[in-house]
Amino acid sequence: METAAAPSARSIALLSCAAFASAASLRVCDPLLPRIAETFAATTGDAARVVSVFAVAYGVLQAFYGPLGDHFGKYRLVAVATLACTAVCIAAALAQTLSALVVFRALGGATAAAIIPLSIAWIGDTIPYDKRQATLARFISGQILGVIGGQFIGGLFADTLGWRWSFAALALIFLIVAGLLFAEHARNDAVRAGAGTSGTIVSRAPFLAQALGILRSRWAPVVLLTVFLEGIAVFGALAFIPSFLHLRFGISLTAAGAILAVFGLGGLAYTSFAARLVASIGEQGLALGGGIGLGVGFLALALANSWAWAIPACFAIGLGFYMLHNTLQTNATQMAPSARGTAVSFFASAYYLGQALGVAAASRIVDEHDTRTLFVIATASLPLVGGGFAYALRRVVRDNARSPS
Numbered sequence: 001m002e003t004a005a006a007p008s009a010r011s012i013a014l015l016s017c018a019a020f021a022s023a024a025s026l027r028v029c030d031p032l033l034p035r036i037a038e039t040f041a042a043t044t045g046d047a048a049r050v051v052s053v054f055a056v057a058y059g060v061l062q063a064f065y066g067p068l069g070d071h072f073g074k075y076r077l078v079a080v081a082t083l084a085c086t087a088v089c090i091a092a093a094l095a096q097t098l099s100a101l102v103v104f105r106a107l108g109g110a111t112a113a114a115i116i117p118l119s120i121a122w123i124g125d126t127i128p129y130d131k132r133q134a135t136l137a138r139f140i141s142g143q144i145l146g147v148i149g150g151q152f153i154g155g156l157f158a159d160t161l162g163w164r165w166s167f168a169a170l171a172l173i174f175l176i177v178a179g180l181l182f183a184e185h186a187r188n189d190a191v192r193a194g195a196g197t198s199g200t201i202v203s204r205a206p207f208l209a210q211a212l213g214i215l216r217s218r219w220a221p222v223v224l225l226t227v228f229l230e231g232i233a234v235f236g237a238l239a240f241i242p243s244f245l246h247l248r249f250g251i252s253l254t255a256a257g258a259i260l261a262v263f264g265l266g267g268l269a270y271t272s273f274a275a276r277l278v279a280s281i282g283e284q285g286l287a288l289g290g291g292i293g294l295g296v297g298f299l300a301l302a303l304a305n306s307w308a309w310a311i312p313a314c315f316a317i318g319l320g321f322y323m324l325h326n327t328l329q330t331n332a333t334q335m336a337p338s339a340r341g342t343a344v345s346f347f348a349s350a351y352y353l354g355q356a357l358g359v360a361a362a363s364r365i366v367d368e369h370d371t372r373t374l375f376v377i378a379t380a381s382l383p384l385v386g387g388g389f390a391y392a393l394r395r396v397v398r399d400n401a402r403s404p405s
Contacts, residue, residue: 011075011184012135015119018082021170022115023146025085025108026058026153028166033301035163040098047098050105057109059352062084065114065206066121066345074122079181082174085299089171093164113348116143121344124333133283133330137274140326144267190384219396220343224350226389227328231354233385234321236362237298237378238263241314244371249307259310266318274326283330284390284397286323291386293320295379302375324386331393 029036030048037047069077088108115152119139127135157166242256268278277286297316300309334349345382365374 008188011188014177014180014184015075015078015122018078018115018137018142018181019119019139020142020146020149021082021085021177022112023143024150024153024173025089025112025170026054027147027150028170029054029105032154032158032163032166033201035158035317036098036101039163040101042098047312049098049102053102053106054109054112055352055356057106058113059349059356061110061113062117062348062352063342063345065118065384066342069114069118069121069345074118074125074343075181076185078115078118078122078184079178081111081118082181083178084111084220086171086174086178089167089174093167093171117344117348120333124344129330129334131228132333133278133326134275136329136333137271137322137326140322140329141268141271144264144271144322148261148264148328149167151261217335219331220346222336222389222392223328224346226385226392227325227332227347228350228354229381229385230321230324230328231351232361233319233378233381234294235357236358237374238317238361239359240366240371240374241301241310244301244375245307245310248371252308255307259307260274260314262311263318263321266315266320267313267322270319270322270326277323283327284393286327287386287393288383288390289386290320290322290324291390292316292326293323294382294386296320298375298378298382302372302379320382320386324389328389 015350032050034047036050037043040047044272065077085108088104088111089185089340092101092104092108095104105292120136123139124132124137153169154166157163157169238260241260245251245256281289297313297320300313300316304310304313329347332344335343362374365377
């Protein structure tokens with residue numbers, strides 16, 4: 001029988017379903033752009049605004065939801081945001097002009113932005129630290145599947161019923177998940193309390209005081225800088241893998257996109273063995289191994305003389321990324337336990353800001369040099385990012401061991 005003192009596996013699984021929907025909505029428009037352009041007699045570049053405005057709103061609004069979650073309850077706010085996403089998806093499906101669709105996509109990014117960081121913060125509130133990384137790994141499996149599923153949903157309806165049905169399908173998913181989240185919030189005392197076995201005391205301090213407290217700590221800037229650099233190095237190079245495979249080896253963009261989806265399979269492989277990996281090599285080993293795995297994957301792409309090499313390379317990149325990123329996520333939940341929602345929202349903002357800057361910088365590198373040069377830079381930098389964080393973790397462990405209890 002479920003006790004009120006601890007969250008159930010069901011409550012975490014529902015958050016993972018919400019993360020699936022959020023990630024799917026982020027990626028659903030990638031294969032829809034040609035169809036949207038045809039509908040509104042626009043260029044593909046103009047239609048691409050439906051992708052960019054979602055991403056900008058998604059990244060900027062991360063920091064907004066953290067303080068709200070700390071004050072009003074993270075699980076409940078995830079449920080409200082999921083329901084709001086339902087309405088926005090319905091509006092997008094009914095949009096009669098490209099400008100209207102762009103506005104609804106911006107609203108979609110603004111509402112979906114609450115789901116993943118507040119879910120991570122809630123897990124941090126309710127799960128003890130020694131079990132947190134494995135729990136977060138199970139949670140992010142929904143996010144990984146959402147990245148793959150969003151592109152699949154978009155491609156499926158683009159070639160069959162039409163792009164509007166992609167948003168209708170997402171609206172149905174969001175609606176079902178929202179209903180289940182609200183029901184879980186009503187039935188589970190631990191979900192409503194929002195601070196279970198971790199024993200967290202939630203701060204009611206003003207946002208500015210919380211923010212300054214986080215940034216003044218010794219550990220938070222290390223985590224934030226690392227995830228910022230990770231976002232730059234990984235996603236700057238990752239964005240150009242399909243075009244590289246298409247131009248270098250002459251395969252179709254559909255095939256190139258399918259190969260890139262192997263990145264997600266590498267992530268799922270990590271989530272399947274996360275508990276064992278945490279127990280065997282620990283956080284330091286995961287951070288260092290993740291950085292090395294990322295470097296090996298991009299090196300394989302840089303040296304590839306056949307598109308087939310991209311399959312194991314993308315798997316290695318996905319596995320390495322989630323080894324490193326899941327370790328960063330776990331540490332982000334501990335940056336400021338009394339203001340965990342705010343802290344994790346800062347973490348998410350740094351991550352998405354790094355992605356945006358990484359793609360912009362990578363574009364310049366590709367234009368002025370070539371994609372192989374970009375992959376070589378990623379090969380050299382990512383082991384340093386992972387190794388640097390592993391070293392910082394070792395120092396923290398050593399300093400904590402020396403501190404009197």
